[in-house]
Amino acid sequence: MRVVVGMSVTDVDRRQELLGWAGELEASLAFLQMGGPSLSAELTRLADAGAATITLAGVSLGPLAPGHSWLRRIAAHWWRERAGDRPTIEVATALATTRDELSVVLAETRPITGTEPGLTSPAWEHVSGHVRQVLICRGPRCTAKGSEETARAVILGAMEAGLGDDDLLITHTGCQFPCNQAPVLSVQPDDVWYGHVEAAAARVIVRDHLDGGRPVEAYRLPR
Template sequence: MSRAVVLVPLGVDAGRYAAELAEVAAATGASLAFLQAGSPSVTDELDRLAGLGVRQVELVGLGLGAPTARSWLRRVAGHWRRARPEVEVLVGGRAVTGEEAPLRSPAWEDVPGHAHQVLVCRGPRCSARGSAATSAALDAELRARGLGDDDVLVTQTGCLFPCNQAPVVVVHPDDSWYGGVDPDRARAIVADHLVGGLPLPDRLPRARP
């Protein structure tokens, strides 16, 4: 086998569709790799194919709600190809040269100085119950109030475990856990907790050892 095609779902919750995507890949003679929050990673799959003697790989990015991740696919492929120049890699029909922007930058050296970090669960149950809309509402409300990553860092995560409370959102360093966070409740978290400094009274109880 001298050529291979790899389907690469780009979104953070793409793992939710892993079984269906694997069926599509198998039906089309492709393999499957994940840009984030999934296995195998793009670099692991490229390593596997190179080990089989493949000399041309086409990576097909599947947006699935992650438009900004597409440029990262080229960066990751470029990072890999700098170490394996004997394998030709294509993204979107264009050759990856190895001269793409690196994975490191001076802007990403220091731990950010945000006052709060908000974790939005994007596990299977939370995703099924609307956490994509929750995340979008958080981002929109923060932008409307002029708050960026240096103020509040929003991070989408895998399963946070109290799945019956989906969608789940956690605010740190306050260790405040919220359940049933629809878009309206997300906006209230921004207004009352992140801006007003008063956590909502109906937070989820937090048991500690």
């Protein structure tokens, strides 16, 4: 059995497209984050159905996707926790970013051994020391209005401005409301909400607010 695994929030937004990719390979589809079925749920379904070998291929189409190692981490955690018979799990050694790459990465796999790193680390014990958290809405309306490009502009703008983990924590969220103002993003702890944040507006917000400390009134929503 094969499973195509969407790694990023963008992959969840492109569910129908990825279902087509998976169908061409006679594979099922699962997601690592913010989408269902989760990878763990799909592994359980296939194992309960008697699958002896499951091959995973990760797909990464958007910003803020976790690295390839997380596909192995999550699969290994499930394998260690699985009660009773456990299938062999093979994981492609690279992520695919296009449909054509998906067939290529499936040609080279490596089995889960159970010795992979777990889901905890001393580095993840405490809240990060960021000054501001940027919450980018990825609900259905904001996604339809282009919040994928909003997120990309925020990330690239922050990188160009030299803003690091001590400055910003950039987070995708579900619906934040007010949906009529999509795409929406908010900045905390400043308690500032922005609406109609297309890519060009996002770069202004990064420059003037996230880097300069001055809220951008042109896109600011009343509270």
